[in-house]
Every structure is written in structure tokens, then in C-alpha cells.
């Protein structure tokens with residue numbers, strides 16, 4: 001056991017990571033951030049190397065997928081193992097897996113926390129092939145999903161309040177350390193095994209390919225809309241950035257009853273935002289007249305931009321007590337102008353994915369309101385090209401890999 005300056009403990013023997021609040025590595029999505037703690041006794045990568053076993057050492061079931069082997073980030077076929085289906089586990093054949101922007105950061109080790117081989121994918125839709133003896137929620141043949149999380153402590157206040165995504169011991173679907181000490185592998189693979197608590201039921205009627213991105217991008221925007229009270233009728237919501245997260249934010253906010261304004265640097269997106277996505281208004285953020293005209297009109301803004309950008313103009317768009325909610329994650333600090341916050345009692349905040357209960361609620365809501373992601377379905381062998389295109393913003397709005405039909409064992 002090692003002890004950090006502030007009392008956090010690392011137990012190498014059982015492969016646990018313990019920490020509180022600001023001490024942990026956050027690797028969540030929507031815009032994902034690794035906040036490397038100042039107090040850690042060793043670098044996280046070193047720490048993980050020491051405590052991780054490979055699945056091959058402890059798991060009997062042969063699996064395959066595509067993984068990055070190093071920071072070049074090139075994905076290629078990869079054979080590995082998964083655990084047996086335990087009493088509380090659900091095993092499922094992967095049908096589709098969305099490509100999230102955080103996958104790009106992970107496979108290139110942009111945050112310094114990647115463990116190779118790194119097999120990404122946390123927008124996973126599949127069909128159940130086996131259930132453990134204690135599983136109650138699922139049966140063979142069910143359509144299911146797994147998002148960003150496959151484990152948490154089940155004992156902390158956040159877990160007890162269905163906020164597993166804020167558990168200090170949460171376990172990510174890939175590049176995480178599972179309870180048995182192995183590194184987790186994601187959905188760019190032929191099958192998954194997950195504890196049933198972290199498996200979502202895909203409602204009838206949701207197209208399986210276009211539902212995949214809901215499991216990360218969808219819940220990343222749905223959760224803050226609900227938590228920050230942007231669901232009252234006639235609430236005015238702004239959405240900054242029209243990408244994977246932004247286009248879903250528009251759809252969910254509209255379905256929840258808000259009047260939605262898209263705020264974008266690209267005038268050409270207006271037609272798309274209004275005619276296709278159903279936004280009520282569109283503002284070009286570098287057009288001073290348009291920004292001035294909209295000042296003080298918004299109850300909340302979902303900011304999905306992950307590049308460094310000025311937030312003062314966005315704060316200006318907020319009403320008294322309005323909320324600017326960051327779900328993208330710029331890799332450098334933003335400038336925070338305090339005076340306009342003081343004089344409008346405004347809030348600048350952020351939000352992670354939701355817990356499992358809320359993720360199910362989001363899927364059910366999406367099915368009821370016909371909300372799916374706009375996607376481009378690709379084959380597994382196109383994944384490297386897709387990742388490059390994603391870096392250039394060249395996708396409308398999410399790539400989804402047709403895993404079942406295109407992943408071949410090599």
C-alpha cells in the first residue's frame with residue numbers, strides 16, 4: 001500500500017485505485033478529460049502498468065477486435081480474451097459500435113493514460129448470447145447496450161444515488177482496470193461480457209445502429225438538460241457546436257420542450273440546424289449583431305466545443321441566473337470572466353455522462369420521441385480512415401461500425 005500526500009491510498013495487491021474528488025483520473029466522455037493529479041505518488045501510467053494483468057492471463061474466452069498497439073494510434077486486428085460469463089454477467093455479440101471523439105484521444109494517448117493494446121469503443125449495441133445464473137434483467141436474444149461504464153463501487157453515495165458516473169471507483173468500458181485487475185477492452189470487438197447492472201435495455205423501435213451513439217453522446221447531453229432544469233416548457237436553450245454531441249443536444253432539448261438556438265461559427269450550418277435538426281433559431285457566434293440581439297435571452301447553454309474558446313460571449317447570452325454547461329473538454333484552461341457572473345448570478349458549470357438509471361431513461365425517452373443519432377455506418381476495416389476524418393470534423397455526425405457484419409477474425 002502506498003500513501004499519497006493527501007491520504008489517498010493505492011493498493012497494488014488487489015489492483016484498486018482509491019482517491020477522492022480531484023485526485024482521480026477522469027476519463028469520461030462527451031469531451032473527456034484526464035485531469036492528472038498533482039499529488040499522485042507515481043504517474044498513473046506507471047501505476048497501471050504495475051497493477052494490470054492482461055485478460056489473457058486470467059480469462060478463458062477467446063475474442064477478437066481491432067486495437068491500437070502504440071501512440072501511433074493505428075488500429076489493427078487483435079486477438080485477446082474475455083472472462084467467463086459470471087453469475088451476474090451478460091454476454092452479448094456486438095452488433096454496432098459508435099466512434100466517440102474520446103476514442104481518438106485514447107488511442108493516441110493524448111491524455112497520457114492509455115494502456116496498450118488499447119481496444120476502444122463505448123457506444124456498444126449487441127444481442128445477448130448468454131446470461132449468468134443470477135441475471136434478472138435480460139435473456140438470450142435481447143437487444144442491449146453498454147456505454148462508458150462497466151463497473152463502480154456500489155457503496156458510495158453517488159452509486160447509491162444512481163450516479164455511478166461520478167463514483168470515485170468507476171470502471172471505464174475500455175482502458176479501465178476491472179475488479180479482477182485486468183484492463184478493460186471496448187466494443188470494437190466481436191463480443192462483450194458485462195455485469196448486468198451496467199447493461200442497458202434497447203427499447204423496441206430504436207434502430208440499433210443509430211441508437212449506438214446515444215450511449216455516450218446522447219446521455220452526455222440528456223443528463224445536464226435534466227439536471228439543470230432545462231426541461232420546463234418554453235425554456236430557452238442554446239447549443240454551441242453542431243457535432244456528435246451538439247446535434248443530439250438539439251434533438252433532446254426540442255423533445256424535452258425547449259426553444260433551441262444553435263450557436264455556431266459556421267453560417268452554412270443554419271439550414272441544417274433549422275430544417276433538419278429542428279432548431280428554432282441560429283446564431284453565428286462571430287456575428288456581433290446577431291450575438292447582441294440574443295443577449296440575455298437564454299436559460300441555459302450546452303457548450304459542446306472541445307477547443308479552447310472564449311466563454312464571455314456565451315455568458316452574455318444567458319438570462320439572469322442562466323447556466324453555461326460545458327460538456328466538451330478543452331485541453332487548456334479557459335478564461336473565466338467573473339464580473340458578468342456576479343451581476344447576473346450566472347453559473348458556469350460542467351457535466352459528465354449520466355448514471356445507469358438515467359441512461360436507461362434517456363434510451364426510453366429517445367425511443368418514445370424517435371430520437372437517434374445521424375450516422376454514417378462503416379466497416380471495421382475503414383476505422384483508421386474514419387478516425388482521421390473524425391479529427392478533421394468530417395462526419396455528419398457520428399461514425400458507427402457495423403461490427404457484426406464486417407469484423408472478421410484474421
Ligand SMILES: [Zn+2]
Nearest residue numbers: 029030100216
Ligand atoms: Zn464517448
Ligand SMILES: [Zn+2]
Nearest residue numbers: 153156159167
Ligand atoms: Zn461508487
